[in-house]
Amino acid sequence: MNYVKTAIPDVLLLEPTVFGDERGFFMETFRADEFAKQTGARAFIQDNHSRSSRGILRGLHYQTQQTQGKLVRVVQGEVFDVAVDMRQNSPTFGKWVGYLLSAENKRQLWVPEGFAHGFYVTSETAEFVYKCTDYYAPEYDVSVKWDDPEIGIEWPLFEEQAPQLSEKDLNGKSFQEAPKFLL
Numbered sequence: 524m525n526y527v528k529t530a531i532p533d534v535l536l537l538e539p540t541v542f543g544d545e546r547g548f549f550m551e552t553f554r555a556d557e558f559a560k561q562t563g564a565r566a567f568i569q570d571n572h573s574r575s576s577r578g579i580l581r582g583l584h585y586q587t588q589q590t591q592g593k594l595v596r597v598v599q600g601e602v603f604d605v606a607v608d609m610r611q612n613s614p615t616f617g618k619w620v621g622y623l624l625s626a627e628n629k630r631q632l633w634v635p636e637g638f639a640h641g642f643y644v645t646s647e648t649a650e651f652v653y654k655c656t657d658y659y660a661p662e663y664d665v666s667v668k669w670d671d672p673e674i675g676i677e678w679p680l681f682e683e684q685a686p687q688l689s690e691k692d693l694n695g696k697s698f699q700e701a702p703k704f705l706l
């Protein structure tokens with residue numbers, strides 16, 4: 524596994540080593556020892572899997588307590604995946620990074636605690652799989668507006684179709700009013 528620093532050094536892009544042969548391919552998707560060495564993160568205790576159609580946007584989400592670090596990947600289709608730094612005392616506070624993750628490119632994104640996270644589906648459907656360092660806690664769940672101009676995420680949107688969001692995400696907080704981390 525290749526761990527690549529992004530423009531926000533705490534957010535890492537992981538490129539697995541893929542062994543192809545006449546049967547198909549094999550890759551390791553997670554190793555606790557290597558991952559802990561690279562990130563210093565707490566152990567993962569929850570795994571999630573979601574499926575979404577083209578044009579769905581989920582995010583931007585984080586939990587103010589039981590804060591989750593997330594190791595995310597796509598097992599079918601393609602998404603544009605984004606992390607936003609919500610750590611007030613960080614040199615990259617308010618900055619975002621975004622990457623296309625797909626079943627084909629097999630890349631993973633490490634989104635540490637202190638970041639809001641979201642994704643936009645660019646294929647017909649996408650199955651999204653991720654590991655979390657803490658449990659889901661809806662009482663601490665925050666949604667930040669995906670299109671807040673202060674963050675300025677450049678989503679690769681389809682022109683003919685506005686992104687489709689959940690009720691919760693339609694009512695997301697502005698970046699300014701969203702609670703920040705002091706990590």
Ligand SMILES: Cc1cn([C@H]2C[C@H](O)[C@@H](COP(=O)(O)OP(=O)(O)O[C@H]3O[C@@H](C)C(=O)[C@@H](O)[C@H]3O)O2)c(=O)[nH]c1=O
Binds near residue numbers: 584659691
């Ligand atoms: C996230 C989550 C949801 N749920 C339930 C609550 C709800 O009824 C249903 C759908 O929840 P949501 O609308 O919050 O799902 P979703 O919009 O997919 O939320 C996820 O979005 C991405 C971007 C993230 O970063 C994740 O951490 C998570 O917040 O699933 C759980 O039971 N456990 C969980 O861990």
